[in-house]
Amino acid sequence: MHGKNIFLDMDMNSPMNDRIAGWLCVCWLLVIVGCNRDESTVTAAAGKVEPTDGVAADGVAAETVNGTTIESVNPVTEIDANALLAMRLPADEAAEGWVRLFDGQTLFGWEATGDANFRVEDGKLVVDGGEQALLCTTMPWRDYELVVEFKAEPKTNSGVFLRTPLQPTDPAVDCYEVNIAPDDNPFPTAGIVKRLKAESQSAQPFQQWRTMRMRLEGGKLQVSVDGQLVCDYTDPEPLPAGRIGLQHNRGRVEFRSIKLRPLGLQSLLDEGLSQWTTYPEMSGSFSTTSEGWLHVQGGRTQLETKQSFGNFALLAEYKLPTAEMNSGIFFRCIPGDEMMGYECQLSNELRDGNRLMAADHGTGGIFRRQEARIVMGEVDQWTSVLLVAVGPKMAAWVSGVQVSDWIDDRKPDVNPRRGLRTEPGTIMIQGHDPGTDAMLKQIRVGSLD
Secondary structure (H helix, E strand, C coil): CCCCCCCCCCCCCCHHHHHHHHHHHHHHHHHHHCCCCCCCEEEECCCCCCCCCCCCCCCEEEEEECCEEEEEECCCEEEEHHHHHCCCCCHHHHHCCCEECCCCCCCCCEEECCCECCEEECCEEEECCECCEEEEECCCECCEEEEEEEEECCCCEEEEEEEECCCCCCCCCCCEEEEECCCCCCCCCCCECCCECCCCCCCCCCCCCEEEEEEEECCEEEEEECCEEEEEEECCCCCCCEEEEEEEEECCEEEEEEEEEECCCEECCCCCCCCEECCCCCCCEEEECCCCCEEEEECCEEEEECCCECCEEEEEEEECCCCCCEEEEEEEECCCCCCCCEEEEEECCEECCEEEEECCCCCCCECCCECCCCCCCCCCCCEEEEEEEECCEEEEEECCEEEEEEECCCCECCCCCCCECCCCEEEEEEECCCCEEEEEEEEEEEECC
């Protein structure tokens, strides 16, 4: 698409808002019906939000974009626990920070900007009708590798938008549009619209699966298709962090794998824990093993970064020897206070043996705000967690699969336990109780500002 405004129509008579109203009606019916659910499947929206400390529990969050208020609603979708568990990435791949942006079952973690028929069919994300629109990630990203497998028809015009706002107006100015388009388009597949045409290629194949890899770091964007580098572009005025969007313009396009790895994460662990403040007066303890792992033992305690972080991506690997044991990664904390921050839970405990029912919010859940929609971790096995926080938005991936997606719509407060905190704060690792015996193999963090 070339410079078209992609707006979400807020007219109450629009098809999009009819659909939103339908979703909300379904959510309300679920509240009335209660908790009658099968052990292998569950009806889930953005995860269970507990109405504590003034947290809204209606599943609707508002965002202002270019002066327009847009409601973001995650549609209620039935998920299969075994199928979702099968989407976990291999441990070594997840440990490198790779995550899936598409889980193969739902559009969890995505937000449509118009009334195109984005949907899931047989494990694929498909669109082939409706108005011109984007399907955007709810979270913004800055520096990353992105790998997308796609299949397009000969006349399809689609694209992958990078660092985009919800409503891009001109790809030469406010986003990077990596095109999926026919050979006769001014910017055929892999070209960066209005910026750089892809290098000459043989006639591209259609109706077969292809792989496009994009590496975006600072102002440098490289695009490869089926293993061949075809675009190497440097923006003299790099764009800030933004969303990733999939476009519907014309024709049918399918996506079956969408994976991302954030770049530029720096380790916070060293032998002497030089980047951290310890609290020896508290009952628990922190130490490093000969392998360089962080060992958390004993009673309630905290390990606090000396540096503060506002918008960031954090990658960690943890191991808990029993299902009942838990720890947590606190963030945007009040420096020097006792764990006064948001908490990304670390817990593998289930209710009634059901993976879709976390006993204590589950790893990747935002404690007391939103439960993880599935418990991905395994007892006494290394498990990766990628936590991302940008403004009021927070999300986490466990073993490469997204488990939470929450917007803090409370009133601003210096203390995240009472309200929204977007200003930078410290990161804390929690020692929970006298039985704590947790390991963290890596803790790496990078700014998204």
